[in-house]
Amino acid sequence: MANEELNIKELEAQLSEQEGLRRQKLADLQAQGKDPFDVYKVERTHTSSKIKESYEDLEGKSVTIAGRLMSKRVQGKAGFADIHDRDGKMQLFVKIDNIGEEAHKAFKTLDLGDWIAVTGEVFKTKTGEISVLVKSYELICKSLKPLPEKWHGLKDPDLRYRQREVDIITNSEVKETFLKRINIIKAIREFLDNRGFLEVETPILSPIAGGAAARPFVTHHNALDIDMYLRIATELYLKRCIVAGFEKVYDMGKNFRNEGISVRHNPEFTMIELYEAYSDYNDMMEIMENLVAHACLKVNGTTKITYEGTEIDLTPPWRRATMVELVKEHSGIDFDTINSNAEAQSIAKEKHLDFKKKIEDCTKGDILNAMFEEYAEQHLIQPTFVCDYPVEISPLTKKKRGNEEYTERFEGFIFGREVCNAYSELNDPIVQRDRFEQQANERELGDDEAYVIDEEFMSALETGMPPTGGLGIGIDRIVMFLTDSSSIRDVILFPTMKPQS
Incomplete structure (x- = not known):
């Protein structure tokens, strides 16, 4: 340790001399x-x-x-x-x-x-x-600071993220990653624009943190003397655009969630949400798989990638499977044969599943979702659409045609990681209000990420929204896969960092 400290001091002295x-x-x-x-x-x-x-x-x-x-x-x-x-x-x-x-x-x-x-x-x-x-x-x-030593470049991860400009100067593969990111985003816009979608801009500051289940960043508007929130999703505003008659819209931009930082999560991240009138979640699957394949072909010349040593085939069509089927496949438990919350709670206790509320307050749908996350999610290496989520965890989604325990919702998974979320959107304002009230009850039971009611959105829904399909995609995660990057920080130019002391 003493020798390391001495070397650091010597290096600092050399740098100071060079700067001088x-x-x-x-x-x-x-x-x-x-x-x-x-x-x-x-x-x-x-x-x-x-x-x-x-x-x-x-x-x-x-x-x-x-x-x-x-x-x-x-x-x-x-x-x-x-x-x-x-x-x-x-x-x-x-x-x-x-x-x-x-x-x-x-x-x-x-x-x-x-x-x-x-x-x-x-x-x-x-x-x-x-x-x-x-x-x-x-x-x-004139450059007043010396660049890192030629053959070793900037290797310390913390320094690389803090001094991204130097990272790009000295590491050509980093520059290539961000050039690819630019072209991926360009390809996504091109794909949607060619299908007649309109790019719109929705507010980043909002009086309600709506459209997703997440903790918001809170700020204060001095002139109005009210707390406001950085957006956690663009969903509710985009649906209001559908109500207005735009029919096909998308917004690609930053969302903010006041949550942890990891190799897969950054508090400030890029998402695209798109909505198409007269569509359902089956149409959203077709859009998702073809959009990703189009972007991959544009930047890599193929629809096959290698991610962390594993070959992944993004060529449409992707696998489609219900959550119930996947839980049965990987745990052996068939939730179609479970007829009560009590029976599901017994399984949850046996499997030692964790929840934000008491197991006695959990429904069959809550437990099915927990079983999926525990037993199935990590096995979804090749692109897979997980379909038909429980109604309890999908408050903005239409119920499944023919089985009202579930909803017409899917999430897309690659390499065991969620990359998108989509619905046949709920457009019944009476049912929607009931769902929001159920979410309010979830907050009382301890889920501080439950949805909150947005009266302006409810007013729009009462004006009338046609049948609509909606899709949200995590852009940073798609870029990670298409550039073989192991951390989300490797694909965000300036990731969130704790200030240096």
């Missing part, structure tokens, strides 16, 4: 009237990828590119350097005969991490690498 040297270089430049922070604009003509894509047309021609200096190998009168821009890397060939002795000497003093703009001719080296023969350059931003 960089600041001195800046001061010298400013004294010479060459302040890099006085540069306002760069007339860039090409990016690295455009030069490589159009080499035959650009060979021997002048281009101006810009980027961060990431390596420098200048010995004597000539040498090479690499700059990185958004698209990738471009090699520079720097020669004293082309830029002059003074500029060549100054180039040698540049630090890794500095931003430069370069004008020069496009050519290929003897090894065939497309490069730029530098004719002139300008320092356009």
